[in-house]
Amino acid sequence: MARRRNSNRRRRRGSSGFLYKLLSMLVICAVIVVALTLFFRVETIVVTGTERYTAEQVIEASGVETGDNLFLLNKPTVNQRIRETLPYVERVKRINRKLPDTLLIEVEECGTPLAVLQDGSAWLVSPRGKIVEQLPAAQADGYAVIDGCQLLTPTVGSEIAMAIDQNARKESLLDLLAALEEAGVLDQVEAIHLEDPSVLTMEYGGRFLVEMPYRADYQRKIRTLELAVEQLETNQTGTIQLLRDDRYAANFIPGTR
Numbered sequence: 001m002a003r004r005r006n007s008n009r010r011r012r013r014g015s016s017g018f019l020y021k022l023l024s025m026l027v028i029c030a031v032i033v034v035a036l037t038l039f040f041r042v043e044t045i046v047v048t049g050t051e052r053y054t055a056e057q058v059i060e061a062s063g064v065e066t067g068d069n070l071f072l073l074n075k076p077t078v079n080q081r082i083r084e085t086l087p088y089v090e091r092v093k094r095i096n097r098k099l100p101d102t103l104l105i106e107v108e109e110c111g112t113p114l115a116v117l118q119d120g121s122a123w124l125v126s127p128r129g130k131i132v133e134q135l136p137a138a139q140a141d142g143y144a145v146i147d148g149c150q151l152l153t154p155t156v157g158s159e160i161a162m163a164i165d166q167n168a169r170k171e172s173l174l175d176l177l178a179a180l181e182e183a184g185v186l187d188q189v190e191a192i193h194l195e196d197p198s199v200l201t202m203e204y205g206g207r208f209l210v211e212m213p214y215r216a217d218y219q220r221k222i223r224t225l226e227l228a229v230e231q232l233e234t235n236q237t238g239t240i241q242l243l244r245d246d247r248y249a250a251n252f253i254p255g256t257r
Helices: 002-038 055-062 075-085 164-183 218-231
Strands: 044-048 089-098 102-109 114-118 121-125 131-136 145-147 189-193 200-204 208-212 238-241 251-254
Touching: 044 055, 055 075, 055 102, 075 089, 075 102, 164 189, 164 200, 164 218, 208 218, 218 238
Parallel strands: 044 102, 114 145, 145 189, 208 238
Antiparallel strands: 089 102, 114 121, 121 131, 189 200, 200 208, 238 251
16 A cells, blocks of 8 residues: 555656646747747848849838837748739848848849730740730830740739640740840840741841750750851851751851841
8 A cells, every 4th residue: 555655646746747847848938939029020121132123112012110020020921022012023032030130131133024015015024934014015125025925814923824835835935045044145135936836036146047946955055056156257147047956066047137
């Protein structure tokens, strides 16, 4: 009997010790939550990466205000607000806290857009396929033009969409734009023509019509194009065909574009 009473006392002491530890942990967590709520409030917002927009525009679009708690901010929501409100923002690269009271927002704006003329409007499309602005078609001068495709229900801030039978054109267009942007030669493009279902053509450098297949390795094609242009005289014009799969294979046909 004595042995059983001792065992029961040990069990009670063990249960009390566990409850004490649990209550201690709950108290510590409550103190931390209260501290995070009462302190670490936003006093300064630093915005980087902007050219087209001002820091004030980005801050307003974010919805973050002075006095908001740094640790209760919903980063995905802030990201979405900025991208939806400011179409030329291609992506929000980071939203970081700098204790005790600073929020850091870094954005990346899109490169030079190209224009898709459709139904009296010029839909400006970023190199990554985001519609960033709608202009009257008459105001599209100065923008490289994309033609031979039909955008489905275009809206500012959305990604371009085309009919299913134009998927190859859409994918090839986006891959080509990415390759041109990466190579730093997007400003050499005057027009991209997608009307021919077998050959994609591009007006380039004020001198050349460039022919390429759809669904190609456009990074390699652009390197081939640059090498071909370097070997031509500065006054030569004509068509550069990049239709073969051979590495760095180009065919130049002299003449006017």
